[in-house]
Amino acid sequence: MSSAPVIVLHQPRRLIVGVGTIGEVGPWAGEIASTLVIATPITSGFVDRLQLPGKVSLFDSIPGEPDIATLDAALAAARDARPDLVVGLGGGSVMDVAKLVAALWDGEQVLADVAGPNKVAGRKTRLVQVATTAGTGSEAGIRSLITDPVKGSKIAVESPHLIADLAVLDPELTYSVPPEVTAATGVDAMAHCVEAFTSKRAHSMIDGFARMGFSLVGRYLARAVKDGSDREAREGMMLASYYGGICLGPVNTAAGHAIAYPLGTLLHLPHGLANAIVFPHVLAFNQPLVADKTAEVAQALGLGKGLSQADLREEAHGFCAGLGIEMSLAKHGATEADLSRFAADAHAIRRLMDNNPADMSVDDVLGIYRSAF
CATH class of the missing domain: 1.20.1090.10 (Dehydroquinate synthase-like - alpha domain)
Known part of the structure; x- marks a missing residue:
């Protein structure tokens, strides 16, 4: 294996690991007016454990393989909620949608504009990823995958603007998997x-x-x-x-x-x-x-x-x-x-x-x- 000459490593700004650490999200967030939590019907049961201040809105219609319609619905929910913070509370599908919602809800770009590497213009909204499965590792990364149902293929978005400000690995959340x-x-x-x-x-x-x-x-x-x-x-x-x-x-x-x-x-x-x-x-x-x-x-x-x-x-x-x-x-x-x-x-x-x-x-x-x- 010849080593690539240059690699660039992006990691979440802060990582918290351990039982019960989901409760650190609210104190970390501080005084915020509005949070949008992206989840599934199952992981939405953990929302209270986040200890979030202010108004909390929930979008929990995330299927196993999120598609363009899922993302559009989540973006619409974000435009209603106008969040200071987006929390992905789930597995890879949830966290992939949360990344794009945090980056795109308040800007001009749409999914087609950001497909591929390094096309996301920026992100003003803070992003927390709370993993509830041990699989995708999406909480660590800069990629999001969304299914295009017409083509039957995945659209990959990759950008440093998709990295979490805070990632939480609380093994307690996986006990019921x-x-x-x-x-x-x-x-x-x-x-x-x-x-x-x-x-x-x-x-x-x-x-x-x-x-x-x-x-x-x-x-x-x-x-x-x-x-x-x-x-x-x-x-x-x-x-x-x-x-x-x-x-x-x-x-x-x-x-x-x-x-x-x-x-x-x-x-x-x-x-x-x-x-x-x-x-x-x-x-x-x-x-x-x-x-x-x-x-x-x-x-x-x-x-x-x-x-x-x-x-x-x-x-x-x-x-x-x-x-x-x-x-x-x-x-x-x-x-x-x-x-x-x-x-x-x-x-x-x-x-x-x-x-x-x-x-x-x-x-x-x-x-x-x-x-x-």
């Missing part, structure tokens, strides 16, 4: 770390965060799935997720995420689940080009030493299946006829595919979907 969601989001966090670690754009500084992230997953994910109130495991997974979010900024993901995206946009699978299904196949596919790093990942996850490509795929598959994840695309409603459309769409996501250590043809991608079928 069900085992299957814990498992899938945990594998997503791991995939962020592993894909950045093995990327063509890998960088020794980011490798450090990646190693911490996938090692924590190896240590704690099975425990968090088995016992949702295991505080040490929940906190470990929140840190793994955060480290994964840091990996996304300067290095980003690669083929794994590109191949997972059509499963979200077209098959409507949750993002973490899509990543879990794809993970063993991409890890094994890339092994010949990044053998040493792949061996490090395999050891951290307890998959074994000196594995052949076939054994690696089988062990990684077993790791995910052992967490209770249904690994067959057919069982999730995919048909054989869908796979070539998925492959064409995934192969076209060059912003990620071009990071992959091994070049993949459309047929290679199709082969991975077939293996996962």
